[in-house]
Amino acid sequence: FLAGFGSLMQDVLWCFSQVKGTIDIGVTEADIISTVEFNHTGELLATGDKGGRVVIFQREQESKNQPHRRGEYNVYSTFQSHEPEFDYLKSLEIEEKINKIRWLPQQNAAYFLLSTNDKTVKLWKVSERDKRPEGYNLKDEDGRLRDPSMITMLRVPVLRPMDLMVEATPRRVFANAHTYHINSISVNSDYETYMSADDLRINLWNFEITNQSFNIVDIKPANMEELTEVITAAEFHPHHCNTFVYSSSKGTIRLCDMRTAALCDRHAKFFEEPEDPSNRSFFSEIISSISDVKFSHSGRYIMTRDYLTVKVWDLNMENRPIETYQVHDYLRSKLCSLYENDCIFDKFECVWNGSDSVIMTGSYNNFFRMFDRNTKRDVTLEASRENSKPRAILKPRKVCVGGKRRKDEISVDSLDFSKKILHTAWHPSENIIAVAATNNLYIFQDKVN
Amino acid sequence: MFVRGLKRKCFDGEEDIEGTLAGIKAIPSYNLQRQSLLDMSLVKLQLCHMLVEPNLCRSVLIANTVRQIQEEMTQDGTWQMINTQSTGQASLDRLVSTDILCRSSREQAEGKHVPSYGTFSKDFEGDQGQDNSETMSTASSVQAPRTLQSNVWEMENPQENKGNFQKSLDQIFETLENKSPNSVEDLFSEVDNSYYDLDTMLTGMMSNTKMGHCDGLETFSSPTNTASNSNCKSDLNELDHIVEILVES
Numbered sequence: 001f002l003a004g005f006g007s008l009m010q011d012v013l014w015c016f017s018q019v020k021g022t023i024d025i026g027v028t029e030a031d032i033i034s035t036v037e038f039n040h041t042g043e044l045l046a047t048g049d050k051g052g053r054v055v056i057f058q059r060e061q062e063s064k065n066q067p068h069r070r071g072e073y074n075v076y077s078t079f080q081s082h083e084p085e086f087d088y089l090k091s092l093e094i095e096e097k098i099n100k101i102r103w104l105p106q107q108n109a110a111y112f113l114l115s116t117n118d119k120t121v122k123l124w125k126v127s128e129r130d131k132r133p134e135g136y137n138l139k140d141e142d143g144r145l146r147d148p149s150m151i152t153m154l155r156v157p158v159l160r161p162m163d164l165m166v167e168a169t170p171r172r173v174f175a176n177a178h179t180y181h182i183n184s185i186s187v188n189s190d191y192e193t194y195m196s197a198d199d200l201r202i203n204l205w206n207f208e209i210t211n212q213s214f215n216i217v218d219i220k221p222a223n224m225e226e227l228t229e230v231i232t233a234a235e236f237h238p239h240h241c242n243t244f245v246y247s248s249s250k251g252t253i254r255l256c257d258m259r260t261a262a263l264c265d266r267h268a269k270f271f272e273e274p275e276d277p278s279n280r281s282f283f284s285e286i287i288s289s290i291s292d293v294k295f296s297h298s299g300r301y302i303m304t305r306d307y308l309t310v311k312v313w314d315l316n317m318e319n320r321p322i323e324t325y326q327v328h329d330y331l332r333s334k335l336c337s338l339y340e341n342d343c344i345f346d347k348f349e350c351v352w353n354g355s356d357s358v359i360m361t362g363s364y365n366n367f368f369r370m371f372d373r374n375t376k377r378d379v380t381l382e383a384s385r386e387n388s389k390p391r392a393i394l395k396p397r398k399v400c401v402g403g404k405r406r407k408d409e410i411s412v413d414s415l416d417f418s419k420k421i422l423h424t425a426w427h428p429s430e431n432i433i434a435v436a437a438t439n440n441l442y443i444f445q446d447k448v449n
Numbered sequence: 450m451f452v453r454g455l456k457r458k459c460f461d462g463e464e465d466i467e468g469t470l471a472g473i474k475a476i477p478s479y480n481l482q483r484q485s486l487l488d489m490s491l492v493k494l495q496l497c498h499m500l501v502e503p504n505l506c507r508s509v510l511i512a513n514t515v516r517q518i519q520e521e522m523t524q525d526g527t528w529q530m531i532n533t534q535s536t537g538q539a540s541l542d543r544l545v546s547t548d549i550l551c552r553s554s555r556e557q558a559e560g561k562h563v564p565s566y567g568t569f570s571k572d573f574e575g576d577q578g579q580d581n582s583e584t585m586s587t588a589s590s591v592q593a594p595r596t597l598q599s600n601v602w603e604m605e606n607p608q609e610n611k612g613n614f615q616k617s618l619d620q621i622f623e624t625l626e627n628k629s630p631n632s633v634e635d636l637f638s639e640v641d642n643s644y645y646d647l648d649t650m651l652t653g654m655m656s657n658t659k660m661g662h663c664d665g666l667e668t669f670s671s672p673t674n675t676a677s678n679s680n681c682k683s684d685l686n687e688l689d690h691i692v693e694i695l696v697e698s
Contacts, residue, residue: 092502120501180505199505228513230506249506282486283516286510340489345507 012431013447014394016387018072020057021234021440025181034230035423035435039103039111042427043071045073045434046113047441048098052082054168056126059402070432070445079168081119094119100185100196112171114194115316118181121196123147123172123207123374131159177203177213184234190241197234197246204258216264217246218258225234232347233293243268245295251288253304265282271302271313273320282342283335289349298426303359308332312363325378328363330401330412333365343417354429362421365410366395366437383421383435383442487518 001096021031026120031049045057058076076235085094096117104112104215135157139145161309180198195204195216202217218233221227230249237243242258275284287307294303302313304321308329311321327348331338338344343364350361362368363380371378378398400409423436431446491509 090502094502105464131694144536214528227509230509232506249510282483282514285513289506336486342507345504345510437662 002398009332010066013067014381014431014444015447016069016389016394017432017443018393018443019385019388020055020073020075020438020443024336027439031439033423033439033441034097034099035101036425036434036436036441037101037103037113038380038425038427038434039113040105040428042069042432044076044103044427045425045443046101046103046281047434047436048081049116049439050095050097052080052096052098052102052114052117052357054081054098056111056125073443077166077168079124081122081170083122085119089166097180098290102185104186104187105191107191113236114185114187116182116185116196119175121174121182121194121205122170123174125171126166126168129165129167129308130161132162133157134160151400156220163354163388168334172207172210172354174205174213175433183232185246186234188236188237188241190378190409191447193235193241195236195244197231199230201246202231202234202264216258216262218263218265232290235293236301238295238297240299243394247290247293247304249289250285250289251306253293253302255289255315268370269315269318271318271321273311279332281335284341285337286344287335292349294350294352296352297354301356303350303352305348305361307344307346307348308349310359312359312373325359327361328367328399329371330399334412338417339416343420346420346422347421348422349424351424351426353426353431355375360424360426360433362424362435364423365415366419366422367399368424368435381444383437383440383444391447394444481520483518485520487515490515490518 011020025383030049030053032050033047035046035048035049038044039141039248040048043059046118047055047057049055054077055075056077057073059071059073062071081098081141082096084096086092087094089385094117098115098117099393100114100116102105102114104114106112110125113124113126114115127437134141135149135155137146137154137157138148162341174196178196178198178201180200182195182196182198185194186197193204193206195202196213197203197217199221200218204215204216205213217231219231228250232247232249234244237245237340244258245253245255247253251272253271254268255271256264257268258264260266275288290304291308292305294301299321300315302315304311304313305327308331309327310325312323314322335344348362350359352359357374358370360368360370360373360386368383369378369380380399381394382397395408398406398409399415400406404416405411419438421435421437425434427433433446435442490511494508494515
């Protein structure tokens with residue numbers, strides 16, 4: 001790891017690096033970014049949007065001539081992953097919005113990723129072509145067949161270089177396995193299987209088999225009138241291929257072991273924090289609903305995001321989290337308004353940095369927050385075009401809760417709730433982060449000294 | 450258990466409103482705020498039926514909120530409290546409380562209430578005339594909470610009030626069921642059950658919340674009123690029967 005990497009907030013100054021997307025005031029809904037994910041080396045950065053498209057950026061090689069430009073990300077491939085569909089039986093549209101992208105570890109020259117919408121998961125192969133064969137005997141360079149009687153000698157076709165072409169091809173389509181909306185996909189550490197989770201069920205797939213999947217979790221009640229809880233997120237353990245977790249709308253996390261039973265309806269561990277009676281309100285359950293769950297890289301901890309907080313749990317302690325971080329507690333007194341305008345149902349994601357020492361999550365007004373687990377310091381930064389000068393250092397932002405507002409602070413009532421940072425990603429080993437702000441993708445890096 | 454956040458708003462509202470807003474007589478009580486939240490939640494559930502495919506997590510969370518409110522209202526005997534208020538003032542109170550819940554304290558201090566009340570109640574009255582013939586019955590469903598409220602307050606007999614309340618809720622739930630795309634055909638066709646899970650769930654949610662109401666009614670019903678209670682109970686039983694058929698098929 002780089003020296004001083006991510007461990008002390010005061011050492012890290014975040015700078016603007018790049019922004020992708022248009023500056024237009026009116027946002028085309030299809031361009032809204034719905035997922036962001038680095039691959040395992042950080043060389044590639046993928047985004048999915050509401051229009052069903054996937055855009056992959058590749059980091060350029062660092063050049064000695066321009067040491068300040070620490071490897072910029074440029075478009076590598078763009079393809080239409082999912083199309084809108086129509087369920088004729090229910091008379092309902094199936095959105096093409098990409099809910100999640102997950103990369104497979106690289107095993108050969110090609111890159112593989114999983115992308116999913118509400119109903120269908122697809123495995124995409126992204127490969128480069130920089131040579132083409134020339135000198136066929138039976139056809140000429142345009143592909144037209146040559147008259148055999150005109151051929152007087154044989155030659156061996158040779159591969160000649162061509163302009164680099166990046167192709168994306170769908171290699172597998174995993175369909176018709178989910179009645180409800182898929183919210184998560186997770187690649188297993190065995191690299192042979194993966195899971196897809198919807199509101200009520202989790203299915204286990206083998207990458208090679210598309211017409212079958214195993215149902216490993218089913219929380220659909222026999223009597224649907226009794227439905228009070230849904231699955232909100234799920235993830236495999238990074239090292240133990242038999243272990244996974246899933247979170248619920250009631251603020252609970254269940255850890256399951258696939259070795260114990262085929263249907264993992266009985267959890268091995270159950271994580272839930274007892275409710276604070278002094279904070280109880282009609283909105284308590286809604287704000288306790290977990291919108292994202294992520295294992296640490298070490299596999300020792302899980303992080304959960306609910307509406308107002310991020311929590312870190314030790315796998316060995318089920319009765320409460322070991323750390324709780326307030327993301328935007330000033331919203332607690334506004335819950336009724338946020339319920340009315342539906343913001344209370346926004347699903348924020350959360351991410352670990354490469355060393356599990358810093359965690360990051362988004363908020364409103366294009367703010368995003370980082371929490372250093374060691375120093376307990378936190379910072380609020382903003383993704384905005386105003387701070388978009390190359391290598392400009394991001395200035396910490398502050399929300400004024402009451403009383404006198406200082407010059408650079410913003411009051412709670414001035415926050416723009418339409419600008420929400422739901423999706424962020426952190427490079428696996430460096431201090432590079434990608435932040436999706438509606439239709440723009442911001443890339444920030446730490447300051448190069 | 451009380452809604453601390455709401456109460457705080459209530460106090461803020463009092464301090465700001467008293468001086469600046471003449472003509473608003475009532476200060477919204479916790480009960481009225483809770484009622485507003487219930488109404489808002491019911492509207493949200495109906496609206497989400499109109500969407501392409503409702504977000505199940507959101508629907509479940511809203512339905513749980515509705516259930517919570519109803520349980521609390523049943524426990525603290527709020528049915529009887531509603532009857533003690535006079536008609537006109539109570540309606541206005543309800544509008545006041547909804548508005549205050551949804552405004553920031555800054556807006557409250559600036560006294561923006563008075564003009565918006567006029568438009569708010571006017572819109573309601575406008576809708577009331579229009580939507581009788583509409584097949585898309587959202588507007589009428591939104592109307593239902595208000596009309597049933599005023600029914601409740603106008604009637605003198607508390608037991609009849611509850612009967613009317615329950616019947617009006619039935620109307621809401623009926624419109625909910627009819628709103629889902631294939632519900633009528635689905636009730637009687639033989640197709641794979643899983644496709645109707647959503648419809649079943651939504652119907653089921655409503656049945657469940659209805660049960661909450663009926664339980665509450667039972668605790669307050671006098672022997673003389675078993676007739677109206679059994680009417681609403683038989684409606685429920687019929688619905689449960691249909692749901693059972695769906696679930697078992």
